Amino acid sequence: MKCRLLFFICLLFSAASARAATPDTSFITPFERSGGTKTATFVETLDFYRKLRDSFATIFMGDAGLSDAGYPLPYVCYSSDSNFDKDNIKKDGRLVILINNDIHPGEPDGVDACMMLLRDAAKGKIKVPKNVVLVVIPMYNLGGALNRGRSRPNQNGPKSYGFRGNSRNLDLNRDFIKCDASETIGLEDLFTKISPDIFIDNHVSDGADYQHVMTLLATQHDKMGGATGEYMYNTFTPLLYKAMKQHGYDMVPYVNDFDKTPETGWKEFYEPPRFSSGYAALFHILAYVPETHMLKPFKDRVKATYALMECFIKEGAAHAAEIKKVRADDLAALANKSEFVLDWKTDTTRCDSILFKGYEAAYKPSEVSGLPRLYYDHTKPFTKKVPFYDHFVPSKTVTAPKAYIIPKTWVSVISQLRNNGVNIRRFSHDTTMTVTAYHIDNYETVQHPYEKHYLHKNVQVTPGNVSIRFYTGDYYIPLDQVAKRYIIETLEPTAPDAFFAWNYFDGILQQKEGYSAYVFEDIAAKLLKEDSVLKKELEDKKKNDPAFAADGAAQLDFVYKRSPYFEQSYLRYPVYRLE
Numbered sequence: 178m179k180c181r182l183l184f185f186i187c188l189l190f191s192a193a194s195a196r197a198a199t200p201d202t203s204f205i206t207p208f209e210r211s212g213g214t215k216t217a218t219f220v221e222t223l224d225f226y227r228k229l230r231d232s233f234a235t236i237f238m239g240d241a242g243l244s245d246a247g248y249p250l251p252y253v254c255y256s257s258d259s260n261f262d263k264d265n266i267k268k269d270g271r272l273v274i275l276i277n278n279d280i281h282p283g284e285p286d287g288v289d290a291c292m293m294l295l296r297d298a299a300k301g302k303i304k305v306p307k308n309v310v311l312v313v314i315p316m317y318n319l320g321g322a323l324n325r326g327r328s329r330p331n332q333n334g335p336k337s338y339g340f341r342g343n344s345r346n347l348d349l350n351r352d353f354i355k356c357d358a359s360e361t362i363g364l365e366d367l368f369t370k371i372s373p374d375i376f377i378d379n380h381v382s383d384g385a386d387y388q389h390v391m392t393l394l395a396t397q398h399d400k401m402g403g404a405t406g407e408y409m410y411n412t413f414t415p416l417l418y419k420a421m422k423q424h425g426y427d428m429v430p431y432v433n434d435f436d437k438t439p440e441t442g443w444k445e446f447y448e449p450p451r452f453s454s455g456y457a458a459l460f461h462i463l464a465y466v467p468e469t470h471m472l473k474p475f476k477d478r479v480k481a482t483y484a485l486m487e488c489f490i491k492e493g494a495a496h497a498a499e500i501k502k503v504r505a506d507d508l509a510a511l512a513n514k515s516e517f518v519l520d521w522k523t524d525t526t527r528c529d530s531i532l533f534k535g536y537e538a539a540y541k542p543s544e545v546s547g548l549p550r551l552y553y554d555h556t557k558p559f560t561k562k563v564p565f566y567d568h569f570v571p572s573k574t575v576t577a578p579k580a581y582i583i584p585k586t587w588v589s590v591i592s593q594l595r596n597n598g599v600n601i602r603r604f605s606h607d608t609t610m611t612v613t614a615y616h617i618d619n620y621e622t623v624q625h626p627y628e629k630h631y632l633h634k635n636v637q638v639t640p641g642n643v644s645i646r647f648y649t650g651d652y653y654i655p656l657d658q659v660a661k662r663y664i665i666e667t668l669e670p671t672a673p674d675a676f677f678a679w680n681y682f683d684g685i686l687q688q689k690e691g692y693s694a695y696v697f698e699d700i701a702a703k704l705l706k707e708d709s710v711l712k713k714e715l716e717d718k719k720k721n722d723p724a725f726a727a728d729g730a731a732q733l734d735f736v737y738k739r740s741p742y743f744e745q746s747y748l749r750y751p752v753y754r755l756e
């Protein structure tokens with residue numbers, strides 16, 4: 178009897194130790210199963226996360242609205258204490274890190290890296306400290322992810338992958354202000370609700386060849402400004418470089434060299450708010466765009482992405498209080514800030530020096546054309562210091578008004594403002610007020626559609642005081658709020674990514690009424706007799722402008738445009754400034 182008991186005890190122990198020795202094969206990703214050659218499909222990704230959520234209390238899933246492809250847009254959270262109330266997440270003081278993947282589904286490194294990252298966090302294989310909440314968009318551009326093929330000939334794997342355009346062929350990383358895509362509306366709503374402290378948008382590079390596996394685009398620090406810009410530039414970004422070096426990766430800033438080879442250095446990439454990181458910067462969120470190098474094997478790129486996400490978690494957790502403080506300081510300082518920059522240019526007089534590991538570039542005859550072609554010689558690697566022009570100076574500024582007033586007819590603009598958490602009030606009765614109105618003096622428009630729009634640029638305006646009757650229900654947008662930068666950069670019509678630039682107000686660019694010259698000749702003659710000032714203006718212009726003096730139609734038009742018959746709405750920008 179004793180002997181049999183001992184036998185059973187031995188059997189139990191050996192079974193237990195056999196179990197312990199068996200490798201943990203649950204939640205193996207398609208990337209791992211394929212030996213690092215495949216990226217997960219939409220179905221595989223969703224299935225993986227659902228199973229993960231069902232198995233671990235620390236994993237939560239939700240939907241950030243609907244994608245243009247017609248499917249709900251999922252997000253996945255990891256929180257060590259199983260607390261995920263997305264509407265209250267910012268109230269409990271934890272650092273929120275938002276990671277976006279597959280905005281360009283041809284660049285899927287983050288998809289597979291994050292699947293392993295969240296699994297390893299759930300299993301306790303990597304530590305996500307209690308003061309951090311991870312929110313991951315597993316696949317942002319679902320329409321593009323479903324449209325699999327091999328549309329990036331410059332890229333070393335995976336075997337097949339999604340397409341850059343979404344289901345309406347929009348590049349979602351140009352959509353953050355114009356907001357044509359449902360994905361953008363859903364993501365911006367999520368931004369508003371969870372108010373992330375750090376935002377990461379995973380990509381794969383295009384462009385030159387060099388040795389680095391991982392490059393990093395940090396939102397431009399001068400543009401970010403304030404304590405946050407300084408903290409990113411002097412502290413947090415250098416910490417990420419140091420941490421990645423410990424993982425064996427020498428990072429360099431995103432190699433922005435589309436016109437030349439990078440061995441003589443390059444200018445920092447400028448990301449206006451149409452880009453994800455430029456948009457996040459409007460809310461003083463530390464924004465980063467990792468760009469792995471396209472020619473490195475997919476497996477290595479995913480590993481580097483995983484390592485960088487780990488660095489973000491570790492450094493974010495260790496410096497959470499500082500990050501929260503600089504962000505809070507800058508958001509509080511907005512109240513007294515009156516000058517805002519609308520556009521920036523590179524300061525070519527200042528640069529930093531970075532250690533760049535490149536390959537010598539050379540030219541040889543093309544087998545296609547017989548003409549000289551560029552190539553990078555892998556037998557000639559080099560390491561040298563190159564200049565990096567990463568300081569920017571303002572090229573256009575504006576003084577913030579006290580508030581903007583928008584007539585209630587402009588519903589699509591109001592809808593964007595609301596989705597971004599803008600505090601909006603409405604007129605409770607009809608009111609006549611003196612406000613500043615901009616006259617659109619000049620603008621240029623691109624010749625071909627850019628992301629579904631005929632984008633306006635180089636917009637010139639003249640401000641003028643006008644008395645306007647506003648009606649019950651019109652919108653009053655005060656500027657004493659955290660969305661101040663977003664409001665100014667979208668509503669000032671000369672800003673490069675203003676709603677005006679993106680055609681939200683094109684109705685005002687067309688004159689609606691006119692005249693028949695033979696009728697207006699007599700009216701104009703009468704007007705000139707009655708208005709000596711107008712008469713003098715006309716005579717002065719004729720004296721100083723011979724072409725005008727010889728052009729009867731131009732003179733008639735001159736009088737018409739200064740007459741009471743000329744429509745007020747033509748070229749009058751309909752968002753008014755209350756100074």
Ligand SMILES: [Zn+2]
Nearest residue numbers: 281284380381
């Ligand atoms: Zn990309």
